[in-house]
Amino acid sequence: MTAFHHREVLSAPATKLEGDARPNPGKITVLPAGSGRAQTQAVLDAGGEVTELSEATRGLIYTSYHDIEPLFEALDAYPNIGWVQLPYAGIDAYAKRLAPYAERGLVVTSAKGSYAQPVAEHALALTLAAQRSLALRSRATKWGPSLGRSLYGNHVVILGAGGIAAELLSLLRPFGVTTTVVRRSATPLEGADRTVTSDEFDTVLPEADVVVLAAASTDETYHLINAGRLRAMKATAVLVNIGRGPLVDTDALESALNAEEIYGAGLDVTDPEPLPEGHPLWSNDRCLITPHSADTPEMTLPLLLRRIDDNVRGFLSTGEFVGLADPVKGY
Known part of the structure; x- marks a missing residue:
């Protein structure tokens, strides 16, 4: 091993x-x-x-x-x-x-x-891949246009305040980002520029360049990312889910990507899981999916x-x- x-x-x-x-x-x-x-x-x-x-x-x-x-x-x-x-x-x-x-x-x-360290590492990898349009380039069979966004100086919103969030904050530090952590309590998470409660999520979401989902799957978080919240995000923003698949409404995400309402997505978890063979998200050029392999x-x-x-x-x-x-x- x-x-x-x-x-x-x-x-x-x-x-x-x-x-x-x-x-x-x-x-x-x-x-x-x-x-x-x-x-x-x-x-x-x-x-x-x-x-x-x-x-x-x-x-x-x-x-x-x-x-x-x-x-x-x-x-x-x-x-x-x-x-x-x-x-x-x-x-x-x-x-x-x-x-x-x-x-x-x-x-x-x-x-x-x-498992915070390997999962946070994967979250960073999916963030960079989504911003750099690697889903599109990995499928390309010919030279194409120059595409991509940079993580430097971005505003990163992290949903969840466990070990994954704490480790990801550390990994993000060299990129000079501003970070907001969304959690149940108002207790500040060390390393975050700002910590807000869950009821403020809709306030910070439109400000985000990157949204990372690192929360548990509960009745309260089911389809937290829905059609309305995807429309509220910047067209240049990316969504990364390394938490649990049901946090995201899969159909709404597919529609948002097709309509270019957000720039891209990186998913290590899906709903349903595994994502069925032939599902449109597998071939969506704005979406990169890994098979729950962050850890x-x-x-x-x-x-x-x-x-x-x-x-x-x-x-x-x-x-x-x-x-x-x-x-x-x-x-």
């Missing part, structure tokens, strides 16, 4: 759980059964005891984003399970069904912050194993958990 040198970028420090909020330590099961050899070894290296799913199980390391039924079957069958570690930063695949368990005290941790398995596995190590130690001894997730809120 290639040695990548990524580090976590956390928007919140480890949280120490005490009293009734802290799950009872005990044996740990890796699910789905037969998966996660590396995850199993990470549990052992952190001092945990791995067991097949049974009455003795107190913690779960879950390894799948798509095959989620075994998780809920385990929680229903063994209500003494007190902690679940999920494999990705986004928890939208599990959130609504996990919410009742969390309300009863289940501690849920995700990989939030673990490849080779990049993410070492980071996930580090998160498992931290949280197994927290589960067994310190009570400190990294990446606490809230299924009720959806992230």
Whole structure:
């Protein structure tokens, strides 16, 4: 495996759980059964005891984003399970069904912050590609006109204030951009020139040269980028989505690109996902799509194993958990 040198970028420090909020330590099961050899070894290296799913199980390391039924079957069958570690930063695949368990005290941790560096790197790549018309040029079979825009001195609006946003702010700094972060709270995000709340999104959107979506997929963010907001953007602006596909109304984006209402788009996530073969966006000269590859398995596995190590130690001894997730809120 290639040695990548990524580090976590956390928007919140480890949280120490005490009293009734802290799950009872005990044996740990890796699910789905037969998966996660590396995850199993990470549990052992952190001092945990791995067991097949049974009455003795107190913690779960879950390894799948798509095959989620075994998780809920385990929680229903063994209500003494007190902690679940999920494999990705986004928890939208599990959130609504996990919410009742969390309300009863289940501690849920995700990989939030673990994958911030590779995803932010990809966001920058998609931004530059969209501005430089690389979708068009990559398909060209003959010399064409000189096209492209520059990132230098732009106003970049980032929706979301997690580790990806924090890391992207750092990567953008050499370009001399002005940055606005849009988040739920008004708490300033370090490194941003301005932080505004979600209800101010429509105010800052028309000012943006680049809009980067790095937010969770929730009921509130569904189709946040719709036909009206695309029309509100500059005709010279680009849209980059490395968050979740449902943040963008795909049909509205296709129409906006065809009407040249925005300059271009870079998408690592789509709605639906995968985007069907033959969908018009694949061949749209203003759109570059990558197949949810901002963080490849080779990049993410070492980071996930580090998160498992931290949280197994927290589960067994310190009570400190990294990446606490809230299924009720959806992230």
